[in-house]
Amino acid sequence: MDRKSSEYDEKIEAVRDAASDAAQVSEARISRLRRKVDFFIVPTVSLLYLFCFIDRTNIGNARLAGFEKDLRLKGFDYNMVLSIFYISYILFEIPATIACKWMGPGWFLPASTLGFGIVSVATAFVKTRAQACALRFLLGIFEAGIMPGVAYDLSRWYCRAELAFRLGLYMTMAPLSGAFGGLLATGILKLSSFGSLHRWQMLFGIEGVVTIGISLIAFFTLTDRPQTARWLTEEEKDILLTRVKAERLATTTVLDKLDAPKLLRGISNPITLTTATIFMLNNITVLGISFFLPTIVKAIYPDKTTIQQQLLTVPPYVVGGFFVLLLPSLSWYLDHRQLIIASTGPTALIGYAIFLGTLNPSVRYGAIFLTASTAFTLGPMANAQVSANVNSDTARSIAIGTNVMFGNIGGLVATWTYLPWDAPRYAIGNGLNLACAASWTTIAILGYLWMKRDNRRRDERSAAAHEEIAGLGKKEQQDLEWRHPDWRWKP
Template sequence: MVATSISNRDSGDKAQSETLETSPDIEKGAGHNVHGAAGKGFIATDNHGESLVLFDPEAERKLRKKLDFYIVPTVSILYLFCFIDRANIGNARLAGFETDLGLTGDGYNAVLSIFYISYIIFEIPSNLACKWIGPGWFLPAISLGFGISSLGTAFVHDSASASGVRFLLGIFEAGMMPGISYYLSRWYRRSELTFRLSLFIVMAPLAGAFGGLLASGILTLDHFGSLHSWRMIFGIEGIITIGLSLIAFFTLTDRPETARWLSQEEKDLAIARVKSERMAQTSVLDTFDKKKLWLGIWNPIVLSTAFIFLLNNITVQGLSFFTPTIVGTIYPDKTTIEKQLYTVPPYVLGAVFVVSLSLASWRFDRRAIFIVATAPLTMLGYILFLASHDPHVRYAAAFLTAISCFALGPLANAQASAVVVSDSSRSIAIGTNVMFGNIGGLIATWSYLPWDAPDYKIGNGLNLAAASLILVVATIQVLWMKWDNKRRDAKDVDAELQHFSQVEIESLEWKHPGFRWRA
């Protein structure tokens, strides 16, 4: 038995379904089994957001295990090479990229910035396109695009061509993080989402580790076809990405209804359990609605979380692009390959911390309090960078920053997903969050300037300030949510809703009087 019914009303009657779609008392007819709850025209929550369906924990566990096996590995591998194709320019810099292209002064920083201009502009449009086209087609398509762009970087010969290819790379990569986050929200409950997001976002620090190992291995080759030195890094990694994206067209399932590897009972369960957390929604995948899209952006927690993510990405993207450079200043006498290998351990430990913190978030169904917890370690790391010239202390500081800052990625995206209700709002809320984050990435490209070497006081000071501000904003956010929940508790939900039609109730989003924030 997958679930038990709270109401005896027949959920399969077509006429009843049509009535429920327009009735303000729709929740009275929504207490049905999993099959009924999965159907369009029925809601699966009461006016207080509580599920009207009782789910079998064992059936959920089996389904979750199946989703983890079929869904997460493909998107994780795609994101791994998405991040490698973005950050490998840092490894190429150590191998002569800057010198060969004649980039002097802040020329390298300028090439990095071009990527973020297109990345920011196309963030929200990409996620709306992802909803419209369907993630099962959209994500492999843009992966193919950034794989080709990475391969093209192997053949650039001046700053103009390098900037052009990086601009294209930004267009294609813009949809990956928000697209995958939105895609996973189609399959997982709110509490489960943070951990699953961590399983693909952890690829960011792993990309730093694996990218360093891969780059050092590639550089041991004499040539790859007509490519030599740093050009081999872009060529080989681009070809790998292209191959993976072509495979993904066949392995990535768009939504539960089209999953050939799920039985009908499992499809219904997958839909119903997600729907049971979406207050007043009659379907999981709704059509575009202007009001829902607006409320997906104009949400105080979405906007404050997006600002936190902006601050966090100053550090995350700064580490991605400049860790090889920073390690090079700490150990100037090491060979290029040794410097590449020194970048690996901080990222590995960072990856472990990402998964561990996200697992705790899943168990407690909390995100904001964990966001608060990440800031102090990042602050300590940059204090050590600024206060000490000892190579061992500064290398230890790299570990502290890596283990804390990367963990905020899945937490922030899960929070943006958790504080909206409908699918339309979720698509644009996640897109907004990542767009703000990439503004932080643009700032990061100018945080470590050549004339500020070797101590990089401006870059390290900027990151210390960003982490400190995260602590302040995240703490205020938690306190505000608790205050607003108390204010909402004083309202009579049924009385507040009595003059609304079902369509109007469905469009209330987080303004629904029964909605509560979760810190």
Template sequence: MDSNGVEKQSVVLDDHVAHKEGLGTTHEAAERGHAATDRYGHSLIQFDPVAERRLRWKIDFYIVPTVALLYLFCFIDRANIGNARLAGLERDLKLEGYDYNSLLSTFYISYIIFEIPSNMACKWVGPGWYIPAISLGFGICSICTAFVDNIHSASGVRFLLGMFEAGMMPGIAYYLSRWYRRSELAFRLSLYIVMAPLAGAFGGLLASAILKLSHFGSLHEWRMIFAIEGIITCGLSLVGFLTLTDRPATARWLSQEEKDLAIARVKSERVGTTEVLDKLDGKKLMAGILNPNTIATSFIFLLNNITVQGLAFFAPTIVKTIYPEASIISQQLHTVPPYVVGAFFTVAFPFLSWRFDKRLIFFIMSAPLMMAGYIMFLASENPQVRYGATFLTASGAFAFGALCNAHVSANVISDTARSAAIGTDVMLGNVGGLISTWSFLPFDGPNYHIGNGLNLATASTTLLVSILLLFWMLGDNRRREKKDVDAILAGLSSKQVQDLDWRNPAFRWRP
């Protein structure tokens, strides 16, 4: 028996049971042209939980660490401008008035424009090549930022940075959806999205360490931050080219039995699907974008990103207003603890989501934490109270990245629709990022009543929209239960049934 013997035996035994009951096998379910569900959405194959668990651990080990590290430095390369601001960026580039806000906005303009096209390109090229390639691109952009000398060159580099980074969050989310079941996805997404708050913590520590250097080549102060962190990103992207593989069928580290099981698992949750990776199709593309759940969830993510990106860019500035007498390095270090607490909740809520196979309830639980934090900001000028408020805000805000992407992924059927839905979610989310760059304005400091009031309003709206979406999904599921699936699907070809996607009467929303 080889190293995969246990898994093989488990799957073969399960296939035998499946054949006996007329359910098919994992190999048949994995093959192109074979559906893994009946027309009512019920799985046609039984899975051995032991074999599934071992396969899941293997995928976790080979896939998640690489994409998590790439996303960590993606977020660091985006947010380190906040650390650079404390280290003299505005002074050296002669930024005045709203110049800093304009510089931040440039990034989001390209980020939003290229969001959906980038995710389509990721599907077309293949994530195994595309994700490391764009990582190399934004690593180079970060290095180039170290050599800018005015707002115009800085804005040009930030525009290119946004173009390359546009594909990272939706691309990785789409990539992981090729490997994991619906219930498993939110937690796996959290394992890389947790890098956003950790980037806030680690980025502050790394920036503090870099600033202790007297120079890096001919570079000094804030320029060293961009150069060193960009070089690290480029190195990690080269590792990504070697370790990432497009899909289960091309994974050299899976046996054929494991590949069949990995494909059949994903197929078994997609109503009427005969192939996991369908070709790009206009109808399915629009099914992902115009899905009511996608639109509502993307709006929630837009609201959330006003808070998340605002924290990334302005946390050092906010801490500076709380502790104005502290040294620059001390101010950098004070940004770390709130992010660490936020990172805990970023993983904790999606982990519970995995166990309960629910997502919207955690939207509803997270929003009040943000509301409480911003109420504290607005109601008190005490530095300790305000610093405590940053912990509450981070605790509620960061989990939405994993939960929103998992939620739109769980509520479409085809691979193309899933790619489009995730791209739409992140695109609208980054409209919130663009808004965040104008939420903390110079004239509003040091208390930032406008910025904090805006974030209180977005958190409150998030709570309201999440509750309404939950009731709508449950109500629509009850309406779908009353429909005659056979009568509606009668006379439709297999392709026509697949083109229905979430409009298929056998499909059920997964809140």
């Protein structure tokens, strides 16, 4: 064994000693520290994500309030306005993720939020389809890094088993943004005006101003990582750092520098790619609900007033928010994700089957609750699963970004699932969502079986694999990531 390998082994042993030290800290003290981190970190990122989702999807509420009519949108024009957002979102997803790693989430997330808040206010003044498309393109650029950035930020603070629940806490904002957004839209539309703004213009103007205010506060309240947290003692920082480091194989530092081999390993990780595919299929469903639920409700209850239709969009989101907390809580308790991911598909599948099978208004409205109940939970579960199955900080950042990028490819598809001429049954949109739910369930089950099989294979050839890497230096071993012989998949 050469000198480099010896030094490397000593550092790895030091990490293992640190893990042992972390285990000796009482569970009661860890629980208190975890609650402290929850209090200081989760509320800020949750608010940022709430208004990220509201500013993205309030166009559905604006549509009911005359947006389409005032801009003289016809045919597929509305779908085009929705689609342009996802084109920029997809193009800038990976660059935004790298920028978040480079700048640090504490600066990147508030700056991005400020940007899309300004764009939201500007949308209140559009007069043509071209202007609306241009601003939606800009909105996609600024929002591209928010979801992966928040997930990446939280992965710096929490251990693998704890992360899914914390992701659930902030991603509850996705369904709740639909509920809150519907209530907020109802309240705003009762105003006669907001300055020179009227009707749908007030939605973008008021919600954009609130977003800008929250972003400015976040510049002062959001902390990058434990080492820079002024509200932690030095001992608390050490405990948090050691707990995260103890879970990372062959890693001697938690926040490594940007590194091309690790970026490639994060993107090419089999669980990153399969989970990202699941998230893509799921996002077709989730964003189909988010963008078109007001339209679906209007098709079910065409005789109700606009205000009544807006209010009817709220309860399904509340149910979705409940399950976004329930399933990640179960994941935290079991330290398991893959089969929970698989369990989200059947209820969505049944819901869309009901949509296709009947035009009875009450039954169809009930089916919305089935689809919303579990579909939203894959946001936290998918990001948690990707984070649990990569090793270094660099690989984790790009893996989460890849997962979210795939998800937004699904979002682009979702903008074309509910077409005007397909009302009121919407056979295309509902049929596609039914197929997506069946597909992501199947992929999740197959992924679980593959992880178990590959872990057994790694156990069987462990000795031979260690001989193959014996001559590699420290950096070469770190760059192996999931190809390291000691690596095991975490279902």
